[in-house]
Amino acid sequence: MNATRTILLLGGTSEGLALADALGHVPHLRVVSSLAGRVSNPRLPSGEVRIGGFGGADGLTQVLRDEQIDGVIDATHPFATKISANAYEACLRTKVPLLAISRPPWTERVGDIWHDATDVEDAARIAASFSGRILLTIGRQGVEAFVPYDREFVIRAIEAPLPPLPSRYELRLQRGPFTLEDERRLLQDCRIGVVVSKNSGGDKTYMKIVAARELGIPVVMVRRPVLPQVPSVNSIEAAVRWARGL
Numbered sequence: 339m340n341a342t343r344t345i346l347l348l349g350g351t352s353e354g355l356a357l358a359d360a361l362g363h364v365p366h367l368r369v370v371s372s373l374a375g376r377v378s379n380p381r382l383p384s385g386e387v388r389i390g391g392f393g394g395a396d397g398l399t400q401v402l403r404d405e406q407i408d409g410v411i412d413a414t415h416p417f418a419t420k421i422s423a424n425a426y427e428a429c430l431r432t433k434v435p436l437l438a439i440s441r442p443p444w445t446e447r448v449g450d451i452w453h454d455a456t457d458v459e460d461a462a463r464i465a466a467s468f469s470g471r472i473l474l475t476i477g478r479q480g481v482e483a484f485v486p487y488d489r490e491f492v493i494r495a496i497e498a499p500l501p502p503l504p505s506r507y508e509l510r511l512q513r514g515p516f517t518l519e520d521e522r523r524l525l526q527d528c529r530i531g532v533v534v535s536k537n538s539g540g541d542k543t544y545m546k547i548v549a550a551r552e553l554g555i556p557v558v559m560v561r562r563p564v565l566p567q568v569p570s571v572n573s574i575e576a577a578v579r580w581a582r583g584l
């Protein structure tokens with residue numbers, strides 16, 4: 339008889355949702371999806387879900403031991419650096435195998451007008467050098483970096499960012515994916531002069547980049563943070579194969 343294996347799936351992304359669905363069909367596998375609990379109405383993965391932080395690398399180490407986790411899959415967002423570092427540390431300590439799903443970054447195409455930013459503070463400085471309204475599509479976190487700049491902002495996020503916020507801004511509370519038509523309309527209706535984006539990769543939020551290209555609008559692209567080097571795959575199928583092999 340095959341023993342049941344337990345996988346902790348760190349999610350909060352479309353990959354996390356898709357992988358929870360796919361792993362649900364694998365026999366003798368218990369999958370526990372984990373969400374940070376940042377948004378009040380998250381898209382819930384299928385199957386077992388836990389919500390909230392673990393309490394750093396120490397807390398996660400304890401969970402891996404207590405729950406007898408056989409494998410961890412890090413399907414978190416490429417900009418979620420703390421949880422990925424904690425997963426790396428906790429798996430190292432407990433010798434639990436760790437796999438990351440990596441989402442390739444977007445690359446500049448002909449017609450794009452990109453300005454590379456090392457982080458959100460750098461992005462704020464660069465964006466402020468352009469005229470027109472600044473569209474922030476960096477999520478809820480990092481908006482405070484733009485407060486020192488007396489400019490007009492349009493902030494698009496799933497939930498309102500916490501203060502401090504710029505003095506002049508319009509809030510668009512929306513959840514992707516967005517179509518090209520949505521994004522053209524947003525950029526044109528809001529008279530956007532420059533877009534600020536993280537280099538998240540993937541297709542769910544890429545249409546703003548295409549719309550900016552079409553309209554000749556510059557994009558300040560926040561470079562990806564450096565993450566721990568762990569075995570990684572870039573497809574759901576490959577992650578399922580890894581889980582089956584545990």
Ligand SMILES: NC(=O)c1ccc[n+]([C@@H]2O[C@H](COP(=O)([O-])OP(=O)(O)OC[C@H]3O[C@@H](n4cnc5c(N)ncnc54)[C@H](OP(=O)(O)O)[C@@H]3O)[C@@H](O)[C@H]2O)c1
Nearest residue numbers: 349350372373374391392393394414415417418419420421
């Ligand atoms: N950063 C982004 O741009 C972005 C975009 C889209 C989605 N997300 C998703 O939103 C979540 C939070 O992102 P973040 O940038 O705030 O992460 P982060 O800075 O790496 O993590 C901050 C803390 O949140 C908790 N946490 C994060 N992800 C968790 C998860 N999947 N399950 C349980 N606890 C988690 C951990 O708390 P403890 O230390 O207490 O364990 C972690 O130390 C992530 O799961 C990520 O996949 C992030």
